[in-house]
Amino acid sequence: KAGVTQTPRYLIKTRGQQVTLSCSPISGHRSVSWYQQTPGQGLQFLFEYFSETQRNKGNFPGRFSGRQFSNSRSEMNVSTLELGDSALYLCASSPENYGYTFGSGTRLTVV
Amino acid sequence: DQQVKQNSPSLSVQEGRISILNCDYTNSMFDYFLWYKKYPAEGPTFLISISSIKDKNEDGRFTVFLNKSAKHLSLHIVPSQPGDSAVYFCAASARSKAAGNKLTFGGGTRVLVKP
Numbered sequence: 771k772a773g774v775t776q777t778p779r780y781l782i783k784t785r786g787q788q789v790t791l792s793c794s795p796i797s798g799h800r801s802v803s804w805y806q807q808t809p810g811q812g813l814q815f816l817f818e819y820f821s822e823t824q825r826n827k828g829n830f831p832g833r834f835s836g837r838q839f840s841n842s843r844s845e846m847n848v849s850t851l852e853l854g855d856s857a858l859y860l861c862a863s864s865p866e867n868y869g870y871t872f873g874s875g876t877r878l879t880v881v
Numbered sequence: 882d883q884q885v886k887q888n889s890p891s892l893s894v895q896e897g898r899i900s901i902l903n904c905d906y907t908n909s910m911f912d913y914f915l916w917y918k919k920y921p922a923e924g925p926t927f928l929i930s931i932s933s934i935k936d937k938n939e940d941g942r943f944t945v946f947l948n949k950s951a952k953h954l955s956l957h958i959v960p961s962q963p964g965d966s967a968v969y970f971c972a973a974s975a976r977s978k979a980a981g982n983k984l985t986f987g988g989g990t991r992v993l994v995k996p
Contacts, residue, residue: 774924801982813925813970813986826983860924864982870915872924 772797774863774873782879788849791876795842795863801825802844803870804836807858816859819844851880884908885973887987895995900958902990904971907952911973915984916945916956918967925970929956961994968992 775794783789795802803826804816815828819838836846842863848855856879862870886905894900902916912933917925931938931945931954938945944957958965971987 776924803982803984805984805986812988813972813984815983815985818982820982828983858922862924862982862984869927870982870984871927872917874924875922877922 774861774871776859776861776873776876778876779874780877780879782881783851785851785853785880787851788847789851789878791846791848791859791861791878793844793846793861793863793873795844795861796871799863799865799871800842801864802838802842803862803864804844804846805860805862806830807860807875808854808856813860816846848878853880856880883988884911885971885985885987887969887971887990889990890988891991891993893993893995894961896963897960900956900961900965900992900994902956902958902969902971902992904954904956904987905952906954906973908973908975908985909952910975911985913974913976914945914947914954915972915974916943917970917972918965919970919989920967928969958992961992963994963996966992966994 777792801820803818807813818826822838833849838844858875860875861873915930916928919925929943947954968989970989972984
């Protein structure tokens, strides 16, 4: 059974640009959550999508957005990038309300 | 407001001995707790979980204990192996259809197992 796939693995962007990250969940999993990991703030919840609807949202500015498609694949978008957005972005999938499996993450560097 | 805290940033233990990692939480709505192991530049790997209706869950070398009255949980690894060297995260969730899937993580504990 394939795991959670995140693309790309590494990304370098310039301040002010926007970026889109992709996550393909485990087959059959309908919930996709996104997390940001930074050295200073640790692992923080961004948002969760379930059946194409945002079900939960963390305390991040509106520059961070996401969506989920009918096949459960999810994308996360960050607009007007800031240096502080440099982080490891992790996606987790779950069949319902338990059993979270994480992908390997996308390492975003903003220069 | 840190709702989940791991007060020990690091732990060093001899191979074959027990590793004990601690985690405290403040939100009484949390009813499901998980431990993850993480290597740099990789996603967290699920180790073990426990529901609030239990006070102990065991899986091989890993045992998690939950003390609801103290809002405290711990992970025991016995015996510790060099391959266990990683950062361990405690996470908590308030499981309900309304809450959805949201994990609140502790800051992590770096474990070093010495041969």
